[in-house]
Amino acid sequence: MHSDYLLGIDGGGTRSRARLTDKTGTVLAEVTGGPANVWSDYACAMTSVDRLIAQTIAQADLPPEALAKTALVAGLAGANVASVQAQLARWQPACASLQAITDVEIACVGAHAGQPGAVFIVGTGSQGAAWDGKCFTLLGGWGFALSDQGSGAELGRRVLRQALLAHEDIVARTDFTQAVMARFDHSAETMLLWTRTATPGDWASVVPEVFAAAAEQDPHAVALVRQTAGDIALMVRRLLRSSSGGIALMGGLAEPVERWLDDDIRALLVTPQQDALAGALHLAHHNALRSDTREL
Numbered sequence: 001m002h003s004d005y006l007l008g009i010d011g012g013g014t015r016s017r018a019r020l021t022d023k024t025g026t027v028l029a030e031v032t033g034g035p036a037n038v039w040s041d042y043a044c045a046m047t048s049v050d051r052l053i054a055q056t057i058a059q060a061d062l063p064p065e066a067l068a069k070t071a072l073v074a075g076l077a078g079a080n081v082a083s084v085q086a087q088l089a090r091w092q093p094a095c096a097s098l099q100a101i102t103d104v105e106i107a108c109v110g111a112h113a114g115q116p117g118a119v120f121i122v123g124t125g126s127q128g129a130a131w132d133g134k135c136f137t138l139l140g141g142w143g144f145a146l147s148d149q150g151s152g153a154e155l156g157r158r159v160l161r162q163a164l165l166a167h168e169d170i171v172a173r174t175d176f177t178q179a180v181m182a183r184f185d186h187s188a189e190t191m192l193l194w195t196r197t198a199t200p201g202d203w204a205s206v207v208p209e210v211f212a213a214a215a216e217q218d219p220h221a222v223a224l225v226r227q228t229a230g231d232i233a234l235m236v237r238r239l240l241r242s243s244s245g246g247i248a249l250m251g252g253l254a255e256p257v258e259r260w261l262d263d264d265i266r267a268l269l270v271t272p273q274q275d276a277l278a279g280a281l282h283l284a285h286h287n288a289l290r291s292d293t294r295e296l
Contacts, residue, residue, distance in 0.1 A: 002069060002096065003023070003069055003070060003071040003096040003097065003288035004022065004023060004066070004069040004070070005020060005021065005022055005023070005028070005062075005066060005069060005070040005071070006020070006021045006022070006023065006070070006071050006281050006284040006285055006288060007019070007020045007053065007056060007067075007070050007071070007072045007073070007095070007281075007284065008072075008073050008074075008075075008106065008276075008277045008278070008279075008280025008281040008283075008284055009036075009049060009052060009053070009072070009073070009074040009075065009076070009277075009280060010075050010103055010106060010107075010275075010276040010277050010280060011035075011036025011037070011038070011045060011048065011049060011074065011075065011076040011077055011103060012035065012036065012037070012077050012103055012123060012124065013035055013037045013040065013077050013123065013124035013125050013153075013200055013201055014035055014123070014124045014201045014204070014252075015032060015033065015034065015035060016032070016033045016034060016035065016036035016048050016049065016052055017030070017031070017032050017033070017052075017277055018030065018031045018033070018052040018053065018055075018056045018277075019056075019277040019278075019280075019281060020056045020057070020059075020060050020070075021281060023285070023288065025281075028059075028060035028062075029056045029057075029059035029060035030056075030059075030277075031052055031055045031056045031059055033048045033049075033051055033052045033055070034048040034051075035048060035201065036048045036049050036052075036076055036077065037076070037077040037078045037125075038076045038077065038078040038079055038084050038087070038088065039077070039078025039079075039081050039084055039143060040077075040078060040143075040199070040200070042084065042087055045076065045077075045078075046091065049074060049076070050093070053067065053072075053093060057070075067093065067094050067095050068094050068095065068096060069096055070095045070096055071095070071096050071097045071284040071285070071287050071288035072093065072095040072096075072097065072098050072099070072284065073098075073099045073100075073101070073106065073280040073281070073283045073284040073287065074098075074099070074100045074101075074280070075101055075102055075103040075104075075105055075106030075107070075276060075279070075280050076088075076100060076101075076102065076103060077102065077103045077125060077127075077141075078102075078141075078143075079100060079101055079102040079103075080102050080104075080127070080138050080141050085100075088100040096288070097284075097287045097288060099283060099284070099287055101136075101283075102127065102129070102138065102141065103121070103127075103276060104119065104121050104127040104128065104129040104138065104141065105129050105131070105136050105138075105279075106276045106277070106279040106280040106283065107119050107121055107129070107250050107272075107275075107276035107279055108129040108130070108131045108136065108248075108279065109131060109279030109280075109282050109283060110272065110273070110274040110275050110276050110277065110278040110279025110280070110282065111248035111250060111270075111272035111273060111274065111279070112131070112245055112246065112248070112272075112273060113273040113274055113278075113282075114279075114282045115133070115245060116130075116131055116132050116133045116243070116244050116245040117130070117131060117243060117244075117245030117246050117247065117248065117270070118130035118131070118239040118240070118242065118243035118245065118246070118247045118248070119239075119247065119248045119249075119250055119272070120139075120150075120232065120235050120236055120239060120247065120248075120249055120250070121250050121251040122150045122151055122152070122232060122249065122250075122251040122252070122253040122254055122257065123151065123152060123204075123251035123252045123253060124151060124152050124153050124200050124201050124204045124252070125141070125143070125144065125147075125148045125151045125152075125153060125200060126140055126141070126147070126148045126149055126150050126151040126154075126232075126235070126251070127139065127140045127141030127147075128140055128141075128235050128236075128238070128239045129239075130239055130242040130243040132244060137242045139235060139238060139239060139242070140235060144157075144200045144203070148200070149231040149232070149234065149235055150228050150229075150231040150232035150234075150235060150253070150257075151200075151204070151253070152200075152203075152204030152207045152252060152253055153200035153201070153203040153204045154203075154228070154231070155204070155206075155207055155210060155224060155225075155228045155253075156202075156203035156204045156205065156206045156207060156210075157203050158224050158227065158228075159180060159206050159209075159210050159224055160180065160191065160203075160206070162177065162220050162224060163176075163177040163180035163181050164181075164188060164191065166178075166181075166220070167181050167186065167188060168188070171220070172219075172220075174213075174218050174219065174220055175213075175218070176209070176210070176213035176218040176220055176221050177220060179209065179213075180206060180209065183206075207252075207253065207256075210224055210225060211225065211256045211257075214260075225257065225260050226260055228253070228257060228260075229257055229260040229261050229262070229265075232249070232257065232261065232265070233261060233262060233265045236249075236265055236268060236269075237265075240268060246268075246269075246270030247268050247269055247270065248269065248270050248271070248272040249269050250272055250276070
């Protein structure tokens, strides 16, 4: 079906975003919603995505039927898992065209404005991608339990473990470790009970505190941030071997962690040219042109 509109969705582990434009690129609406990690909670993620679609169309003062003339690209955290891809294949919103891929893929396209390159996202979770202009090579993204090197969730888990070590006088206590334990009323058991239901986003919630403490040269915070920087360096070096373009660091941790990276890693990084939603819209525009051409 002919496409008059382009809709990009960026679904992350903490929040999701949508941007709607016409085919000239004029932004008609932009909406923020809840988490959309299709691996962690498929039903919740798709509820967020469907709500975003409806809200974006409504914010643009378009009738619901306008979706039928919309090329949609959804970049969703966790979409790299084969079983999730099978579920997404059954997702059939009433749009003109649909492409459901990972959030790191749309971020990669956006970071390099549609040109070949690589990206490593460090937010609640982490994942890397390299794009040659036609195909993606993905790196990591296997979830908090197995992967997510350099992520906020992994940093948060290390922070809580270190605070607990200090609480039990195994390592030195500092104002920082005391502040972390204060979140749990200075109780190891309260912390333990919290872990039963904690999501990756919950684990990552301590990240601003650790960077603030590292800036004040708290020894535990400095060591933890440097460990995260080392994890990021490991992944960046691997991406370099798969990329013919530059490497961009994106996500909520990208800015605060950059100063902690080794000089050789910082020298490899390029500034992202556009955001992930722009990448989704770039792909949506390409898909719309291809679909419209087939109709001629």
